[in-house]
Amino acid sequence: MKNKKTSAEREKDLNKVIKIDEAQIHSHLDSMVRETVEETLNRMLNEEADRLCNAHRYEHTESRKDTRAGHYQRKLHVKAGMINLKVPKLRKTTFETAIIERYRRREASVEEALIEMYLAGVSVRRVEDITEALWGTRVSPGTVSELNKKIYSRIELWRNRPLTKQYPYLYLDGLYLKRSWGGEVRNVAILVAVGVDEDGFRGMVGICESAKEDQESWRKFLCYLKERGLSGVELVISDKCLGLVEILGEFFPEAQWQRCMVHFYRNVFCDVPHNKVKEVAGMLKAIHAQEDKQEARLKAG
Numbered sequence: 001m002k003n004k005k006t007s008a009e010r011e012k013d014l015n016k017v018i019k020i021d022e023a024q025i026h027s028h029l030d031s032m033v034r035e036t037v038e039e040t041l042n043r044m045l046n047e048e049a050d051r052l053c054n055a056h057r058y059e060h061t062e063s064r065k066d067t068r069a070g071h072y073q074r075k076l077h078v079k080a081g082m083i084n085l086k087v088p089k090l091r092k093t094t095f096e097t098a099i100i101e102r103y104r105r106r107e108a109s110v111e112e113a114l115i116e117m118y119l120a121g122v123s124v125r126r127v128e129d130i131t132e133a134l135w136g137t138r139v140s141p142g143t144v145s146e147l148n149k150k151i152y153s154r155i156e157l158w159r160n161r162p163l164t165k166q167y168p169y170l171y172l173d174g175l176y177l178k179r180s181w182g183g184e185v186r187n188v189a190i191l192v193a194v195g196v197d198e199d200g201f202r203g204m205v206g207i208c209e210s211a212k213e214d215q216e217s218w219r220k221f222l223c224y225l226k227e228r229g230l231s232g233v234e235l236v237i238s239d240k241c242l243g244l245v246e247i248l249g250e251f252f253p254e255a256q257w258q259r260c261m262v263h264f265y266r267n268v269f270c271d272v273p274h275n276k277v278k279e280v281a282g283m284l285k286a287i288h289a290q291e292d293k294q295e296a297r298l299k300a301g
Contacts, residue, residue: 038085045086045088048088049088052066052090052093069089069090069091071086073087124141128141162229163205163229165197167230167231168196169195170236171196171237171238172236173239174210174213174241176188188211189210189211189212190210191208208224213241213243215243215244218244219247219250222250226251233252235255236257237259238260239259265284268284287300
């Protein structure tokens with residue numbers, strides 16, 4: 001009588017016969033994608049050259065505007081890796097293509113990935129390793145530095161944009177982050193302003209780096225907001241930072257101030273035993289959920 005094997009045993013026997021090299025498959029797929037991208041882009045470049053010449057290659061017609069003068073090789077980094085482009089040359093005019101910018105060496109998505117890695121805190125050396133693993137080529141520190149200059153210029157344009165809307169509600173807060181400064185890592189204060197406009201939409205109004213969260217730093221930050229056109233502020237919400245609260249009247253004399261409840265909760269929790277935090281949080285939320293001050297006082301009592 002023959003032994004009947006279970007499905008698990010049959011699958012195990014089959015695995016002995018068929019072995020799949022996943023690394024080789026991935027390598028083959030990457031090669032296929034790269035070749036397809038290269039072929040597609042080169043075909044698009046040729047078609048664009050035909051449109052500029054108003055005739056196909058070797059076609060004799062009276063409507064022809066220009067003729068080919070060969071091509072030049074150009075490398076381009078894309079998601080699939082390095083590809084070789086054959087950029088057409090024309091005799092009368094310079095070939096300007098909408099497919100790829102002149103002198104560009106990387107696809108936009110590759111540059112965006114490099115910028116995102118850097119902003120996420122990945123070191124330059126690590127960025128070099130990642131790019132070599134992903135695209136088969138190592139990006140130099142100089143390239144990363146140039147990309148950083150590009151993104152920083154965009155950030156500065158955004159930071160100094162004019163504020164055309166009115167923001168009746170303004171949230172102010174400071175947080176501390178670490179940054180490299182003169183060869184050492186230090187804590188720096190990041191002053192942030194978030195506004196709610198007249199339509200009820202919330203948005204980032206301004207952000208600024210400072211050495212610390214003191215009165216002079218907040219004064220410069222608020223001055224920077226006013227110079228950009230911040231207006232219509234009726235209520236300012238912040239923590240109980242004395243350096244900030246004391247100078248609000250200088251910039252928003254008509255606005256009222258309200259203590260941020262989140263910061264208030266955190267201050268309370270600092271004086272509450274750890275095993276009672278959840279219970280106290282529930283009590284505070286119940287009090288603040290009341291319709292008016294009288295009901296809140298009754299709930300608190």
